[in-house]
Amino acid sequence: MSISQIIDGKRVIVKKPELLAPAGNLEKLKVAVHYGADAVFIGGQEYGLRSNADNFTLEEMAEGVQFASKYGAKIYVTTNIYAHNENIPGLEEYLRGLERVGVHGIIVADPLIIETARRVAPKLEVHLSTQQSLTNWKAVQFWKEEGLERVVLARETSAEEIRQIKEKVDIEIETFIHGAMCIAYSGRCVLSNHMTARDSNRGGCCQSCRWDYDLYKLEGDRAIALFDENDDPFAMSPKDLNLIQSIPKMIELGIDSLKIEGRMKSIHYVATVVSVYRKVIDAYCADPDNFVIRKEWLDELDKCANRDTAPAFFEGVPGYKEQMFGVHSKKTTYDFVGLVLDYDKETRIVTLQQRNFFKPGDEVEFFGPEIENFTQVIETIWDEEGNELDAARHPLQIVRFKVDREVFPYNMMRKGH
Amino acid sequence: MKKPELLVTPTSVAHMEQLAQAGANAVVIGEQRYGLRLAGEFSRQHIVDAMHVARKHGVRVYVAMNALFHNDKVDELSDYVRFLAEQQVDAIIFGDPAVLMTVREVAPHMKLHWNTETTATNWYACNYWGRKGAKRAVLARELNMEEIIEIKKHAEVEIEVQVHGMTCMFQSKRSLIGNYFEYQGKFMEVQQMKYTKGLFLYDKERDNRYPIFEDENGTHIMSPNDICIIDELEEMIDAGIDSFKIDGVLHEPEYITEVTKRYRRAIDLCVEHREQYEEEKAKLFAEIEAIQPQHRPLDTGFFFKETVY
Structure with missing residues (x-):
């Protein structure tokens, strides 16, 4: 199947990749789907790799599947631990349950x-x-012959390697486009096991790779420090992945699914990242030859960034600039302050669920799939009973205030620091 | 009672001869182009020479091809496998399915040992790779004794367990040592230092020293202690574990030889004269402890540890 066709004298992309988003709970799933994800990956109560995430019960999965199906979106469940013997009992029942509630894949x-x-x-x-950690076409060929529908490549594979794999093996390819990454080959790191007795390959990773260490050299019995007093310590913390600039290339390579990492991330993060990549993919596919990355998309991604970002291995092996050394402050410049529940077009009053402190006089920004981003200054705020508030102080409190432009349920409100 | 194989890692052909005399039954050799974290670098000519030593002493030779391969090396795998088949090495160690596919194509009778270091964690996975062609599974080091014994009970393939030496905790494709020097602006040191021996990361909170080194396969970080369970072999011998490995990576040849001698005696006694083993095992342990390099404490790895997740 060719990637693009000439239709009415203009080239368009006919093989549009799936945009795959993470969701740590049902609310995040709904947000991801509503903001434009074609598929969402979630974790169950067992067999997944984020034992600290909320994770889904079978009932929640069923509801998620049902919600997603209204949008034509798919649900995949991460069951990607390396099991020990003790994990074998219960597996069959668990997998039958996943099939029964209608998830599409694991x-x-x-x-x-x-x-x-x-x-x-x-x-x-x-x-x-x-x-x-699939890094070559022949290993991909092995798994195709084993009957798998899709492989997620190692994060260490480059664009050129992906092109070769696509050329040689007819199987769906999924690659990461955004989010935190392992600095090690995935599945080949047991730092957590050694340092904290938590099994990294069963969801217990404590991110020891994000800690600082001192580098020494042993000469005879003496340990020589390979750093000066004022040097930053040895670190191996990678910047987060961000391949927004490479999306056109990834689409032309015929990659089948573009994956955003982050089941532990907030609904604000999921909404922001999904909506940006949704726009990039749609714009490119509609008119690839006149496509440019818009600055507002890059700015938008920055509004929810936890760390500095980098393109990692896509264009070659990353160097020191794609790691973080020394003290790095939290990068986020915006707080997620409210989730739109309803909007009355007559009175122009929004009903909103508070997610962080805000007060009259604050300048806030609204965003969502139905609207162009806009900012406005908040005037009077009322609670549900109509009492005037000096501020929206309480998490999940329902409040009302005037918003000039129309907003829609699931639209979000954020505030700059 | 079956005697498990004693598998060791020579640093050179000459050292392999010493290890054979010290009582080793089999060796792991290879080159870093295809194998991971080897004690010594064995070119093709070294493998030819090693096969002579092997025949003379009746030692089996397993060649490591357990790297994670990128496309650039896939095409040359068949040539290396053919060479190993011509030399009649006893087995190829693999982790990447690309090696399995290549062996099926060019040397279908070659024995395969499945070793990814970290992912052989249950008996089903061992038998799965057995059905795909592996004769042996090398268990993950993060398993405890009970798990090892249960895997052996259900295994349709030979089971290899590391009983001594350091283990790998981490492999990255990135040049993490080189990157650190570049970040510090010490460009002169990058090439010179990143391949230097004896580097370690110090973890203040745990007072641990983790050896770290770079090679063609990226950056490797190793365990702070050496496993030594020379005095805890009974259960695994009774269970019929097929191979005990001493990994000598980053150790001196003399050390590896001395450790091999102790394990030779321990295995022989444990199988043939259990009472004498019980009497002597503490002494054997003490003898190894006496030759441990500074900063390399002994421990029992994960054999008796509870891991949560």
Whole structure:
């Protein structure tokens, strides 16, 4: 299948990649789908790699599947631990449950789970997790012959390598486009196991790679410091991945699914990142030859960034500029302050759920898939009973105030620092 | 009672001869172009020479091809596998399925050992790779004794367990040592220092020293202690574990030889004269402890540790 066609004298992309977003809970799932994700990956109560995330019960998954289906979106469940013997009992029942509630596929690393899913829950698509660190076309060929529908490549693969893999093997390819990354080959790091007795390959990762260390050289019995008093310590913390500039190239390579990392991230993060990439993909596919990245998209991504970002391995092996050394302050410049529940067009009054402190006089920005971003200054704020408030102080409090332009449920309100 | 194989890692062909005399049954050799974290670098000519030593002493030779390969090396794998088949090495160690595919194509009778270091964590996965062609699974180091014994009970392939030496905690494709020097603006040091031996990361909070080194496969960070369970072999021998490995990476050849001698005696006694093993094992442990390099404490790895997640 060719990627693009000439239609009415203009080239358009006919093979549009899936935009795949993370969701740590049901609310985030709904936001991701509403803001334009074609598919969402979630974790269940077991067998996933984020034991600290909220994670979904089967009932919540069923509701998520139902919600997503209204938008034509798919749900994948991460079941990508490397299991130990003790994890084997219960697996069949768990996978049957996933099939029963209608999730589309599972993301898997361990052959135990691949084959068990095939046997007991054959309707589930099986996608190979990045935990397998797939870095070459021949390994991809192996997994195709094993019958997998899709592979997620190692984050260490470059654009050129992806092109070769696509050329040689006919299988769906999923790659990461945005979010935090491992500095190690995924699945090949057990720092957590050694340093904190938490199993990184079963969801216990404590991110020891983000800590500082001192580098020494042993000469005989003496340890020589390889840093001066004023030097920053040895660090291996990678900047977060950001491939917005490479989306056109990724689409032309025919990558099937573009994945955003971050099941632990907030709904504000999910909404912001998904909506930006939605716009980039749609704009490029509609008119690839006149496409330019708009500055407002880059600015928008910055509004929810946790760390500095970099393109990592897509154009080659990253150097020191793609790591973080020394003290790095939290980067976010905006707070997520409210979620729109309703809007009355007659009175121009918004009903909004408070998510962070704000008060009359604050300049806020609204954004969402139905609207262009706009800012305005908040005037009088009322509570649900109509009492005037000096500020919206309470988390999840329902408040009302005037908004000049029309807003829609799930639109978000943010405030600059 | 079956005697497990004693598998060791020579640093050179000459050292392999010493290890054979010290009682090793098998060796892991190879070159960093294809293998991970080897004790020594063995070119093709070294492998030819090693096969002579192996035949003379009745030692088996396993060649490491367990790197994570990118496309650029895939095409040359078949040539290396063919060479190893011609030399009649006893097995190829692999992690990447690309090696398995290549062996099927060019040397279908070659024995394969599955070793990804970290992902052989349950018996089903071991048997899965067995059905794909592996004769042996090398277990992850992060398993405890109970898990190892249960895997062996269900295994349809040979099971190899590391009983001594340091283990790998981390592998990155990035040049993390080089990057640190570049960040510091010490450009002169980058090439010179990043391949230097004896580098370690110091973790103040745990007072641990983690050896770190770079090679063709990226940056590797190693465990702060050496596993030593020379005095805890009974259960695994009774369970029929097939191979005990001493990993000598980053250790001196003399040290590896001395450790091999102790384990030779420990295994022989444990199988043939259990009572004498019980009497002597503390002494064997003490003898190894006496030759430990400074800053390399001994411990029992994950054999008796509770890991949560």
